[in-house]
Amino acid sequence: MRFRTNANPKKPPGLPAKLGGSLFFGVFLAAGLFFAGLLFLHVKQIAGTYRWDKIPCFILSSEADVDEKADSEKDRYFVRIRYRYEIDGRALESDRVTSSPRSYDTFDKASAVAARFPPDSRAVCHVDPANPGTAILVRDSLGQALFLLLPLVFIAVGGGGIYSMWSRPRTPATGGTVKSTAPPRQVGAWFGWIFVAVGGVLFYFLTLGPITNLIAARSWDEVPCRILSSRVQTHDGDDGDTYSVDILYSYQVNGQIYRSSRYRFLGGSSSGYAGKRDIVERYGPGTTHTCFVDPAHPEKAVLDRSAGWILLLGLIPLVFLGVGLAVVVASRKSAGPPPTRAPIASGPTSLEPKTSRLVRFFGTLGVAIFWNGIVSVFAHNLWSDYTHGRLSVFEALFLSPFLLIGAGLIVFTGIAFLQLFNARVTLELDRPLRLGDATELRWTFRGQTHNLRRLRIELVGLEQASYRQGTSTRTARREFFRQALVQADDSRAFVTGRIEVPVPGDTVSSFDFGSNRIVWELRLRGVVQWWPDVDEAFVVPVLPAAPRADAILPPMTL
Amino acid sequence: MRPADNPFATHRLDQLPYRFPGGERERADFYSVLEASGYFGALVGPRGHGKSTLLREIERHCREQGFPVRRFQLRESEPPPSFPAPTAEEILLLDGAEQFSLRQWWHFRWRMRFARGLVITTHRPGRLPTLHYCRTSSRLLRELIENLSPGSHGTHFLFEKHRGNLREALFECYDLLGTRPARERLLAFSPEAGTRAAN
Amino acid sequence: MTQLEIGLRENRKGYRPGEQLAGAATWKLDRPAEALEIRLVWLTAGKGTPDARIVETHRIDRPAVEAVEPFSFKLPAEPCSFSGQLITLTWAVEIVALPDGENARAEFILSPTGREIVLTPAPHETR
Numbered sequence: 114m115r116f117r118t119n120a121n122p123k124k125p126p127g128l129p130a131k132l133g134g135s136l137f138f139g140v141f142l143a144a145g146l147f148f149a150g151l152l153f154l155h156v157k158q159i160a161g162t163y164r165w166d167k168i169p170c171f172i173l174s175s176e177a178d179v180d181e182k183a184d185s186e187k188d189r190y191f192v193r194i195r196y197r198y199e200i201d202g203r204a205l206e207s208d209r210v211t212s213s214p215r216s217y218d219t220f221d222k223a224s225a226v227a228a229r230f231p232p233d234s235r236a237v238c239h240v241d242p243a244n245p246g247t248a249i250l251v252r253d254s255l256g257q258a259l260f261l262l263l264p265l266v267f268i269a270v271g272g273g274g275i276y277s278m279w280s281r282p283r284t285p286a287t288g289g290t291v292k293s294t295a296p297p298r299q300v301g302a303w304f305g306w307i308f309v310a311v312g313g314v315l316f317y318f319l320t321l322g323p324i325t326n327l328i329a330a331r332s333w334d335e336v337p338c339r340i341l342s343s344r345v346q347t348h349d350g351d352d353g354d355t356y357s358v359d360i361l362y363s364y365q366v367n368g369q370i371y372r373s374s375r376y377r378f379l380g381g382s383s384s385g386y387a388g389k390r391d392i393v394e395r396y397g398p399g400t401t402h403t404c405f406v407d408p409a410h411p412e413k414a415v416l417d418r419s420a421g422w423i424l425l426l427g428l429i430p431l432v433f434l435g436v437g438l439a440v441v442v443a444s445r446k447s448a449g450p451p452p453t454r455a456p457i458a459s460g461p462t463s464l465e466p467k468t469s470r471l472v473r474f475f476g477t478l479g480v481a482i483f484w485n486g487i488v489s490v491f492a493h494n495l496w497s498d499y500t501h502g503r504l505s506v507f508e509a510l511f512l513s514p515f516l517l518i519g520a521g522l523i524v525f526t527g528i529a530f531l532q533l534f535n536a537r538v539t540l541e542l543d544r545p546l547r548l549g550d551a552t553e554l555r556w557t558f559r560g561q562t563h564n565l566r567r568l569r570i571e572l573v574g575l576e577q578a579s580y581r582q583g584t585s586t587r588t589a590r591r592e593f594f595r596q597a598l599v600q601a602d603d604s605r606a607f608v609t610g611r612i613e614v615p616v617p618g619d620t621v622s623s624f625d626f627g628s629n630r631i632v633w634e635l636r637l638r639g640v641v642q643w644w645p646d647v648d649e650a651f652v653v654p655v656l657p658a659a660p661r662a663d664a665i666l667p668p669m670t671l
Numbered sequence: 672m673r674p675a676d677n678p679f680a681t682h683r684l685d686q687l688p689y690r691f692p693g694g695e696r697e698r699a700d701f702y703s704v705l706e707a708s709g710y711f712g713a714l715v716g717p718r719g720h721g722k723s724t725l726l727r728e729i730e731r732h733c734r735e736q737g738f739p740v741r742r743f744q745l746r747e748s749e750p751p752p753s754f755p756a757p758t759a760e761e762i763l764l765l766d767g768a769e770q771f772s773l774r775q776w777w778h779f780r781w782r783m784r785f786a787r788g789l790v791i792t793t794h795r796p797g798r799l800p801t802l803h804y805c806r807t808s809s810r811l812l813r814e815l816i817e818n819l820s821p822g823s824h825g826t827h828f829l830f831e832k833h834r835g836n837l838r839e840a841l842f843e844c845y846d847l848l849g850t851r852p853a854r855e856r857l858l859a860f861s862p863e864a865g866t867r868a869a870n
Numbered sequence: 871m872t873q874l875e876i877g878l879r880e881n882r883k884g885y886r887p888g889e890q891l892a893g894a895a896t897w898k899l900d901r902p903a904e905a906l907e908i909r910l911v912w913l914t915a916g917k918g919t920p921d922a923r924i925v926e927t928h929r930i931d932r933p934a935v936e937a938v939e940p941f942s943f944k945l946p947a948e949p950c951s952f953s954g955q956l957i958t959l960t961w962a963v964e965i966v967a968l969p970d971g972e973n974a975r976a977e978f979i980l981s982p983t984g985r986e987i988v989l990t991p992a993p994h995e996t997r
Contacts, residue, residue: 549982576989578918578956580681582844585718585747587842589917591955595987620985621952628919628956631949657948658889658982674916675958682920845917 121506129550133511134278140171141487142271149264156261160251162212162239168248170238173206175230177223177344177372179361180216189359190223190374190423191216198238198244206236207248210316213238218346220361220374226251226411266307270487308437308479315430324662326378330405330418338364338404338414341372343396345389348621356389364404366411370477373404373414436482439475464540464635474529481522487516528645535647536560542614546633549618554598565607567640570599572614574621574655577630594620598635607639622657672848677819679845684838689725692813697756701803702732708802710738710762710788715796716805719836725805730764730863738787739761745770755781762788768796771869774836807835815841820848873898874965874974875914883977884984887947891978895965898936903967906930908942910963917956950981954989 173195180189192215195208210226217223228237230250241247339362346359361374376392392463396402396416407413491512498504535557543553556570574594580587624631633655639647674680691697710733714722726742733740739760744750745767752804757763763783766793771779776798783789791799809830816823817835833839878893887889908928914921915976928941941963948975963973979986 514956574989576954576956578916579920581746582915589956593954593991618982619987620989621950622948624949626914626923626949626957626959627914627916627921629921631957656951673953673958674956675953675960677916680916681918683913842917 118476129278131278136274136411137511137515138274138278140270140271140277141267145264145267145269145271147264149261149268150255152261152264155389158212158259159255160663162241162249162252163255164242165239165249165252166196166242167237168200168240170196170236170248170250172196172230172232172234172236175227177220177227177323178219189216190220192223194227195237196230196236196250198239198248202491203245205246205429209248210250211252212249218357218359221373221413224372228465230413242422245368253450256295261338262307262310305327305437305439305441305479308433309441310437312435312437315654316434318383319430323374323378328417329407330415333415334366334408335403335420336366336406336414338362338402338416340396340398340400340402342398344472345386345393350456357388358389358392360393360416362402362404362414362416364398364406364414366406369411371412371414375413375415377417378415419492427616436475436479439472439479460544462542462545462651464542464548466649466651467634469537470529472532473534474526475530477522477526479567480487481519481526484515484522485519488512489518492516505631531647532647534560535641535645536562536565538639538647538649538670540635540637540651542653543594546614546616546653546655548616548620548622548655550659551613551615553611554614554635556599557609558607558639562608564641564644566602566642567639568601568607569636569638570612571636572596572598572616572653573634573636575634577632579628580626596634618658623654677698677776677845677848680849683819686843687815689721689805690814692806692811705729705732705790705802708800710790711799712790712802713768713796713799714790714792714803716792716804717794717835719833719838719840720805720807721837722773722805725803726764726766726790726792733762733788736794740764751775754779754794756807757783757786759785759787761786765789765791767792768798768869771791795854807837812837814838816844836860871966872900872970872972873971874967876965876974876976878963878976878978884979884981885945886982886984887950887980888928889945890942891945892940892942893963893976894938896938897933897965897967899933902935903933903970904931905968906933906939907968908939908941908963909966910945910961911962912949912959915952915958915960916928923950924955925961945980950987951979952981953989954991955991966970 175192175194177190178189192210193208195206195209197204197206199205217226236250237246238250239252303417335501341361341363343360344356346357347356348355350369356451358378359374361372363370363372365371391661402416404414404416405418495504495509495512498508538556538558541555543555546552554570560563572594573592576591576593580589596615598614599608599610601610621631623633626634633653635651635653637647637649637651643648675682691701693700715724716722730740730742739758740762741757742764743752743754743766747766747770751770762784765779768776789799790802793799796804807830809827812830813827819841829840829843833843873896875896876893878891891910895906895983897906899909906929909924910931911922924970925946927974928939928943933939941981942968943963949959951961961987962975962977964973968971981987
């Protein structure tokens, strides 16, 4: 099966489309501005505490505790620390640990905070110079300012979209030849790095961190523990509640009692109440089990040190990382013409396809995720309205083009994905191709070769002429040479093979003149039944004929 | 036929003069208006209607008058060139001003404010006073083709097909003419030939 | 009126890569020139924007008003003269008066056979 995509010239948007598009992007802009504003105020408040006075203080008491009366939806572990400090000869006491009261979803987190300030120890607290009665032990991290990047993305998308709607249009190309355009490399690289950053952060927290703990926990001590409480914790969600296991247990190490609520290394909540209920019932209050304790840090413990299927979530960040890296790599590839003659090795040469399948797939996937991720929010609301019998026809009509584009992107991504599993081919030339010379070409297929039905390899020579007039560029291409090297229907001949490639002497070698070029390609097509074909093109330099051994040439008589 | 010998090769198209619909009288009037405006204004018209060609003529005219001239070319999908500040004697010619965003345009205007003159090409009027609106016609295309390749006829379909874009129409003539043996050249320009070439 | 002329030895039109191309430039200037340049160039013409490159230059500063100057260039291996459907590549020796820019040119063919390579659009099936 053959799939082609054609770049169709687009009309500039008319006024209704501009208004509609502005409304669409305006939502992003407004949301981004709103959340950016909120976040800014929050960060500003945190930054204010960094100007407070650092005063020595004495820890009177410190412990992590459970709020038994907390609602099932709230984190019920908290820290209770009381400390004393002196201002202008006056002794003051405070139990405020952070700027705003904080509770934790696991006992370990609360314990870790309390462990930083053991009773009868000295510490440093931060006192508001304008109001000495206000003090905190721990300042919130200014790293929260990095979260401003998230609404900035929405602001960029929204503002950029509105700007592009109303900025002067580019008149589309006309005519039968291909319009030469260079991709927005800078914008592509920018989006790529955002995906890499998001993927990297997620990878650390969802994958690297838990796996590191899993490996380390293999050497932890097995210690008897007693279950103090166990329940299934419910978390509200827009698409329905999710559940998590909340088990508090105590254990003793070197005569000291510790408490922990860590069940597995990768926490979080998910749908599926029954499985969590079974776990909670197994670890009923008062029962004794074995927990695993870090011998170097006895306050760290875990009940179940197996991986669990939820660790598969750790694969999701790899998608973001892969998409981001692919976009960055693709955007760094030069959009300009290749050099007149790149350095060519004299020995065997492996050829690279013009376009990488992986780059093609991740590029399409990235665009599809980005587009459908945004559109899905509106589609979900539209579906919700429909199920509740309050569908707006205008809203549905307005959204339908975006949905169609999203569907198309999914289809293209699917095709690109399927092509990933096509057999891969490597081409190797014994030595560079030269006019009037013959060189051995070797090919090797790896992967799914059993469904290849036909193989064709051709050597093609092309004239490329770019014409610039005014502000636009057109490029015309014409083949001046086409030679079938391999035409095989026998699959036994597909997997690997070699053939002599003769290049005629009465033609021209590869050359880049500037606006005009002579390009040679090896084109390979493997017909696959009921699957996208293997379709690759390899640019191959063809050198001029080898210089003759005799330096002195007899004059020509013409 | 060798590409270099093709009557519609680009180096021949680049040498075509701009043709005013009103002939030499309109040309004289235009240059009077240009001088009266202080070499300040815009050549307006859609793509392929001769704005760049007329701008090149204006450049030659200014040089013949003894003015230092600098021409800038904006191209789609390419970053704009650098714009060094002009001298007070220089006349600036900007081809493709529609490529500028509003912010870029005003930055360019501010930066070039001391130049003696500024003539731009643009698709739509508005940025500078319109000096001339570039127009094409089927007759003009016919004359250009006849000029380049005498004896050709039946070109009206090209004008309609390319919606008045003479550049594209002449581009197609390269293919219509160059791919056929000499005896067929006179018959090359017909709707059927255009369809065959397009396919 | 300035007269410029390039003559190739024995009026040869065809050369092979690596050969020595020799000839003489003749000029008669109507006013003194700052310099004359004898240039070995190739040029493209056809459907695309013309390209040109000066491969080698032989410069004569403050030339006499009238003279004959021999020149010799070693021809490179590429590009060879050819003509396809979109591009014609031509080699030439030209003489240019500076700063006026008046010039004259003599074209020649550079190819292994001494004849222009013709690129035909038909597929070249040899198997």
